Amino acid sequence: MSKLYTRLAVVLFLVAGCASKKAKFEDYVFKTKNEEQKYQTAYNKSLKLWNVPYTEEDVNTSFGTAHVIIAGPKNGKDLVLLHGMDASSTMWYPNIKALAKNHRIYAIDFIMEPNKSNLTSKPLSSEEIVIWYNEVFDHYKLKKFDIVGASRGGWIATLLASQKKNSIDKIVLLSPAQTFKFIDKVGKTTSALMLKLFPSEKKFSKTLSTFSTHPENISPVYKRQFYLANKYAKSNSSMLKMHPFSDKELQSIENPVLVLIGDQDVINSKESLERAQKYLPRSKTKIIKDAGHFLTIDQSKITNDAVINFLDSNANFVSLQN
Numbered sequence: 001m002s003k004l005y006t007r008l009a010v011v012l013f014l015v016a017g018c019a020s021k022k023a024k025f026e027d028y029v030f031k032t033k034n035e036e037q038k039y040q041t042a043y044n045k046s047l048k049l050w051n052v053p054y055t056e057e058d059v060n061t062s063f064g065t066a067h068v069i070i071a072g073p074k075n076g077k078d079l080v081l082l083h084g085m086d087a088s089s090t091m092w093y094p095n096i097k098a099l100a101k102n103h104r105i106y107a108i109d110f111i112m113e114p115n116k117s118n119l120t121s122k123p124l125s126s127e128e129i130v131i132w133y134n135e136v137f138d139h140y141k142l143k144k145f146d147i148v149g150a151s152r153g154g155w156i157a158t159l160l161a162s163q164k165k166n167s168i169d170k171i172v173l174l175s176p177a178q179t180f181k182f183i184d185k186v187g188k189t190t191s192a193l194m195l196k197l198f199p200s201e202k203k204f205s206k207t208l209s210t211f212s213t214h215p216e217n218i219s220p221v222y223k224r225q226f227y228l229a230n231k232y233a234k235s236n237s238s239m240l241k242m243h244p245f246s247d248k249e250l251q252s253i254e255n256p257v258l259v260l261i262g263d264q265d266v267i268n269s270k271e272s273l274e275r276a277q278k279y280l281p282r283s284k285t286k287i288i289k290d291a292g293h294f295l296t297i298d299q300s301k302i303t304n305d306a307v308i309n310f311l312d313s314n315a316n317f318v319s320l321q322n
Helices: 003-018 024-028 033-050 126-139 152-161 186-197 201-211 220-232 237-241 247-251 270-279 300-312
Strands: 054-061 064-071 077-082 103-108 145-150 168-174 257-262 283-288
Touching: 033 054, 033 064, 033 220, 054 126, 064 126, 077 152, 103 126, 126 152, 145 152, 152 168, 168 300, 201 220, 247 270, 257 270, 257 300, 270 283, 283 300
Parallel strands: 077 103, 077 145, 145 168, 168 257, 257 283
Antiparallel strands: 054 064, 064 103
């Protein structure tokens, strides 16, 4: 780990430790009803950007309520969507029409962030995160389902797939954070940290420009929701628990895996893809041009096509060609 990353981790740890004098799990929820109402209003407006038929459901779990958005044909292959940090399931609005055409979508809001899931316990360990998701999968009786994870969602998808017992078939990792290596360009990501410490519209715009090559393509409606998430989730110490997976952990994943990163991603680099190719037995990797960390927005059509082609390809092959 670089010295710069270490310094960033220390600052994040201090922020996490000082953010609340109340129960630790309150670091991940709204501090006031007013904050929650403002955010939920913005969330609902963003969800309308999906522009496909969907239903919303709440699933009771051991750690609180899981909010799940369901779309697509009932007879389609099950596809779980795991969003990026503070992005919520509404982030899939540029992709959902393509993904839901032939798949039954289950977009799950991560329970330790501002969204519609509701944490009622202490922050979850990695082991508890696995238990939580499996409770949701069991509720819907999901078997041999595909999974697409973006950023932190990619790390979680890898965590789930590394378990000896899982029901996952194909995996798509969209610029997975902290999965194959630590943050590539830590210095450039400090804008995101400053946004957490001192939220403002100006810092938010700078952060979007750091993570996206085309921030102008992001819907103003979604920008509002994403900004409020960053404003209210001032602590996110769970990021500190996200360490790159070991060679052995990656080698244990026998699923077909597609890894996509942008050529201007500040989180990943070619080194990430080289490690994926070396240690994931059945991996395919690709760099998308003119794209940053926000692949699903920067190059939505190219990303959608790559994901759909991979998911729809023959699932019985022995290996993938990089």
